[in-house]
Amino acid sequence: MKDLHQEHMLSALSVAEKARYIASPNPMVGAVIVKDSQIIGTGFTHTPGSDHAEIDAIKDVYKKFKNEASQKLNNSSIYVTLEPCSKQGRTPACTRAIIEEGIKEIYIGSKDPLQEGIEELQKAGLKVKSGLLEDKCTEFNRGFFSRIERKRPFITCKIACSEDGGIGLTTGGDKWITSKKSREDVHKLRAASDAILTGVETVLADNPRLTVRDKTLSKLEGEIHPRRYVLDSSLRMQGNEHLLTDGLGTTIFCNDLRTVSYDKPPIKIVKAPGKSKRVSLQKVMDYLNKEECNTLMIEAGSKVNTSFIASELIDEIIFYIAPVKLGKDKINFSEFESSFSKIGTIDLELKEISKIGPDKKLITKPVYSKDGT
Numbered sequence: 001m002k003d004l005h006q007e008h009m010l011s012a013l014s015v016a017e018k019a020r021y022i023a024s025p026n027p028m029v030g031a032v033i034v035k036d037s038q039i040i041g042t043g044f045t046h047t048p049g050s051d052h053a054e055i056d057a058i059k060d061v062y063k064k065f066k067n068e069a070s071q072k073l074n075n076s077s078i079y080v081t082l083e084p085c086s087k088q089g090r091t092p093a094c095t096r097a098i099i100e101e102g103i104k105e106i107y108i109g110s111k112d113p114l115q116e117g118i119e120e121l122q123k124a125g126l127k128v129k130s131g132l133l134e135d136k137c138t139e140f141n142r143g144f145f146s147r148i149e150r151k152r153p154f155i156t157c158k159i160a161c162s163e164d165g166g167i168g169l170t171t172g173g174d175k176w177i178t179s180k181k182s183r184e185d186v187h188k189l190r191a192a193s194d195a196i197l198t199g200v201e202t203v204l205a206d207n208p209r210l211t212v213r214d215k216t217l218s219k220l221e222g223e224i225h226p227r228r229y230v231l232d233s234s235l236r237m238q239g240n241e242h243l244l245t246d247g248l249g250t251t252i253f254c255n256d257l258r259t260v261s262y263d264k265p266p267i268k269i270v271k272a273p274g275k276s277k278r279v280s281l282q283k284v285m286d287y288l289n290k291e292e293c294n295t296l297m298i299e300a301g302s303k304v305n306t307s308f309i310a311s312e313l314i315d316e317i318i319f320y321i322a323p324v325k326l327g328k329d330k331i332n333f334s335e336f337e338s339s340f341s342k343i344g345t346i347d348l349e350l351k352e353i354s355k356i357g358p359d360k361k362l363i364t365k366p367v368y369s370k371d372g373t
């Protein structure tokens with residue numbers, strides 16, 4: 001049975017949802033302030049440089065209770081999905097506001113490895129309880145934690161394919177395999193990602209835009225289009241592709257720099273040579289880490305998928321499976337022998353299955369063996 005504290009933390013998590021498309025590179029945080037068992041204010045992380053969840057929740061109390069707000073906040077409790085910041089960053093420390101408002105206890109979901117908020121609040125005499133619904137709160141910010149702890153983003157690979165695992169045809173032809181509904185869902189995935197990466201063969205074959213084309217999401221504050229990256233070792237793109245001409249900017253990773261007509265802002269060309277003739281994925285990860293990228297989505301073909309899987313860099317694979325078979329001319333989603341439960345030597349753990357229009361959506365997690373076998 002859930003207790004009241006868990007109920008309040010679940011409310012904070014649900015408010016944190018509002019930060020999903022706008023908070024990065026900051027973590028997505030939700031906060032609720034409670035007095036006499038009633039929620040009196042809620043808040044979430046806004047765009048970088050704007051209010052964090054705790055400040056937003058305090059302001060919400062002021063908005064609702066006006067002259068009585070101070071009195072309401074005094075001796076109240078706050079539930080926050082992540083440890084409050086104690087250091088001045090783009091905004092002042094949240095711990096200071098919590099202390100100044102006389103909040104008397106705080107319930108925290110997960111700890112923030114970059115902050116010392118817990119110690120500071122304890123020193124100020126607040127009752128602090130950390131680790132409430134910790135797994136849920138940590139999972140919610142898996143992108144932020146991945147960047148801080150692993151120095152790379154959380155990586156999701158999206159694969160739209162046929163029942164027999166085909167992502168396209170060697171003979172070319174139809175661009176779309178899955179339904180309009182699935183493609184709309186992909187736009188939400190894109191919006192929730194800081195960046196999208198693809199391979200030059202996909203650009204040459206499909207000329208994708210890799211933008212978010214969803215009316216409700218494009219109304220949100222802040223930049224909604226993810227940053228775009230292409231692996232193109234010898235700069236084979238021509239210069240007339242959407243990614244190079246739509247003005248939204250694209251970063252191209254290559255093995256060797258050479259003069260190309262499109263080498264000017266907002267296009268960026270970065271040398272990231274690997275041992276083979278291809279781009280080094282480790283150098284790409286280092287670059288994304290410097291760019292504070294929390295979440296990366298891969299929307300590429302078989303070769304890029306294979307490189308990322310072989311490097312054990314994929315954290316999640318989302319399949320959209322259309323009820324069609326592409327047969328002998330199909331391009332498989334990876335170069336390994338693969339099914340929806342196994343790719344080469346890697347098992348896929350099924351996390352979620354749902355139906356989208358006529359298609360199936362599978363959310364899976366690759367299980368890499370610890371000894372590399």
Ligand SMILES: NC(=O)c1ccc[n+]([C@@H]2O[C@H](COP(=O)([O-])OP(=O)(O)OC[C@H]3O[C@@H](n4cnc5c(N)ncnc54)[C@H](OP(=O)(O)O)[C@@H]3O)[C@@H](O)[C@H]2O)c1
Nearest residue numbers: 160167168199201202231233278279300301302303304307
């Ligand atoms: N259904 C879907 O979800 C979906 C999504 C995307 C694409 N596709 C389809 O996939 C097909 C293209 O697949 P593809 O496998 O040929 O191409 P791809 O994976 O998109 O791009 C592969 C190219 O990327 C470059 N590259 C640079 N560094 C790399 C590295 N470390 N690892 C791997 N590649 C690297 C290589 O070209 P250089 O050596 O010249 O650099 C390589 O040939 C198209 O038919 C497209 O329609 C389907």
